Amino acid sequence: MISEVLTVIAPVFIIAGLGYFWVKRELPFDNATISSLVMYVGSPCLIYSALTSNAAETTELGTMGVSAFLVILMSLIFSWVFLKITGWKLTTYLPALIHPNCGNMGLPLVLLAFGQEGLALGMAYFFVNSISQYTLGMAISSGQFDIRQLMKQPIIWAVIFVLTVILGDFQMPKWFNSTTSILAGLTIPAMLIMLGTSLAKLNIASFKETITISFLRILLGLGLGLLVIEMLSLSGIMAGIVLLQSAMPSAVFNYVFADRFNRESDKVAAVILQSTLISALSLPLLVAWVISL
Numbered sequence: 001m002i003s004e005v006l007t008v009i010a011p012v013f014i015i016a017g018l019g020y021f022w023v024k025r026e027l028p029f030d031n032a033t034i035s036s037l038v039m040y041v042g043s044p045c046l047i048y049s050a051l052t053s054n055a056a057e058t059t060e061l062g063t064m065g066v067s068a069f070l071v072i073l074m075s076l077i078f079s080w081v082f083l084k085i086t087g088w089k090l091t092t093y094l095p096a097l098i099h100p101n102c103g104n105m106g107l108p109l110v111l112l113a114f115g116q117e118g119l120a121l122g123m124a125y126f127f128v129n130s131i132s133q134y135t136l137g138m139a140i141s142s143g144q145f146d147i148r149q150l151m152k153q154p155i156i157w158a159v160i161f162v163l164t165v166i167l168g169d170f171q172m173p174k175w176f177n178s179t180t181s182i183l184a185g186l187t188i189p190a191m192l193i194m195l196g197t198s199l200a201k202l203n204i205a206s207f208k209e210t211i212t213i214s215f216l217r218i219l220l221g222l223g224l225g226l227l228v229i230e231m232l233s234l235s236g237i238m239a240g241i242v243l244l245q246s247a248m249p250s251a252v253f254n255y256v257f258a259d260r261f262n263r264e265s266d267k268v269a270a271v272i273l274q275s276t277l278i279s280a281l282s283l284p285l286l287v288a289w290v291i292s293l
Helices: 002-024 031-051 058-086 090-098 102-142 147-151 154-167 174-185 187-201 208-232 236-246 253-260 265-290
Strands: none
Touching: 002 102, 002 187, 002 265, 031 102, 031 154, 031 174, 031 187, 058 090, 058 102, 058 208, 058 236, 090 102, 090 208, 090 253, 090 265, 102 147, 102 154, 102 187, 102 236, 102 253, 102 265, 174 187, 187 265, 208 236, 208 265, 236 265, 253 265
């Protein structure tokens, strides 16, 4: 069991650690270029390769999307009540509580734990989480809703393209599938390296509030993941992916919005870093659990 857990966990933290220490050593790294490649090339190709691989049934992908929606909705309600009771700022902490790192950390984990089927299902969860982050998350941070920001995201158009191919039963040429498969292969390692470089660049401040929010992010996600599994009667890989994706640490993109809209980004940075460090302790236990389901 220990060997199986290390097989899943070790590559994630080693590759992310490579990015972290690369930046800390002040070695050259063009984060903007790598980020653009992942966003505009790698992620769309990964979505295409994962969802057209026939590794997961369409109904399973739909169920995974519903699972993500339910976890986010209940996270929003619970977190809103909690922050109202404590008096802590909604615009600072609410996005960090409801949007976990389903991409940079979640996708590599589900791939390593469950293979291509896990990746396809994890992509469905990630897609719903991303839509929420670019709509609800941005609206909370900015104080206004702008659908145009969502429609600018390449993953939206990638999913539309994939659905057109699948529902239309189109046969794409082999050279196209081979090209997208190769480009998709760069995405997971690049995401992990970027996670490390992003954590290394965060300017954090130490606040008692952030420790509480960090633990709550992990525990709330785990609890709601279990609740959704019970509600939808999920089992096996489906249950494992919902648990993993819902219990991820806070997404780095929460810091991007907080910094952009002046929402105490130092506190959000602290939540991201602290929840990621907490996950280094919680994920081995969680992975051991989900691979035994």
